[in-house]
Amino acid sequence: xxxxxxxxxxxxxxxxxxxxxxxxxxxxxxxxxxxxxxxxxxxxxxxxxxxxxxxxxxxxxxxxxxxxxxxxxxxxxxxxxxxxxxxxxxxxxxxxxxxxxxxxxxxxxxxxxxxxxxxxxxxxxxxxxxxxxxxxxxxxxxxxxxxxxxxxxxxxxxxxxxxxxxxxxxxxxxxxxxxxxxxxxxxxxxxxxxxxxxxxxxxxxxxxxxxxxxxxxxxxxxxxxxxxxxxxxxxxxxxxxxxxxxxxxxxxxxxxxxxxx
Numbered sequence: 082x083x084x085x086x087x088x089x090x091x092x093x094x095x096x097x098x099x100x101x102x103x104x105x106x107x108x109x110x111x112x113x114x115x116x117x118x119x120x121x122x123x124x125x126x127x128x129x130x131x132x133x134x135x136x137x138x139x140x141x142x143x144x145x146x147x148x149x150x151x152x153x154x155x156x157x158x159x160x161x162x163x164x165x166x167x168x169x170x171x172x173x174x175x176x177x178x179x180x181x182x183x184x185x186x187x188x189x190x191x192x193x194x195x196x197x198x199x200x201x202x203x204x205x206x207x208x209x210x211x212x213x214x215x216x217x218x219x220x221x222x223x224x225x226x227x228x229x230x231x232x233x234x235x236x237x238x239x240x241x242x243x244x245x246x247x248x249x250x251x252x253x254x255x256x257x258x259x260x261x262x263x264x265x266x267x268x269x270x271x272x273x274x275x276x277x278x279x280x281x282x283x284x285x286x287x288x289x290x291x292x293x294x295x296x297x298x299x300x301x302x303x304x305x306x307x308x309x310x311x312x313x314x315x316x317x318x319x320x321x322x323x324x325x326x327x328x329x330x331x332x333x334x335x336x337x338x339x340x341x342x
Contacts, residue, residue: 088113089121093130096141103138129208143186144208154335155181158297159190161331162289166193166300169324173302173317176201180216180286181298185232185249187217190298201282201303209278210249212259215286216299218272222263223288223296229260271318276306283309285317287325292333300325 088111095102095110108118122139125131129144162179170177170193179191189204211217233251266272274284286301304312
């Protein structure tokens with residue numbers, strides 16, 4: 082077990098120091114079989130520490146450069162939301178997540194798994210790109226347009242031929258389409274992720290506010306894509322709204338500073 086931990090940490094260092102790693106090179110560096118290196122990379126990708134490009138090279142993932150959220154209220158937020166999350170997971174039979182937005186990323190603070198055999202796994206601790214997640218979309222939908230522009234247009238390093246790996250900026254036409262999508266989420270009161278972060282996984286999300294109407298985070302429900310249509314037409318959204326109201330009553334007094342940028 083300790084050797085596996087050491088191997089994983091060495092891969093993290095390799096990604097950090099070289100920026101792009103082939104599986105064969107990583108296996109040689111560690112002195113392990115390619116199948117072993119592949120399993121280690123799969124875990125790092127699941128936890129957001131690595132991503133793979135179209136040439137099958139591995140790059141640092143969004144969690145690699147993620148600093149602390151610097152939000153002292155997140156522990157209280159998590160503990161107050163936990164009972165309703167566990168109750169919702171039991172009612173709907175799906176995994177329920179609590180996420181916050183930090184810049185162009187979302188952090189998964191807590192997961193409550195259902196008892197279903199076929200279910201989405203625990204996401205606690207993951208860092209993902211906000212614009213590809215249901216929770217991230219509904220949280221970004223709360224932001225004014227000028228703040229969104231600062232997040233996604235402030236570093237014009239994107240080129241049509243060669244996007245920089247890990248750079249979450251957007252070209253202007255993509256940004257305009259994205260803001261229209263967010264407007265739709267804001268009007269509907271929820272956001273959807275249909276296999277944007279993981280093949281076979283769908284998710285719904287709604288924002289959580291305090292008594293002053295300031296957004297704290299989002300509640301998302303992730304399910305196998307096979308159950309997406311059932312939940313879209315069924316009672317899941319109503320169940321989520323009831324859970325959100327209960328959570329908002331419990332977290333009403335949490336105060337936050339506007340550090341969303």
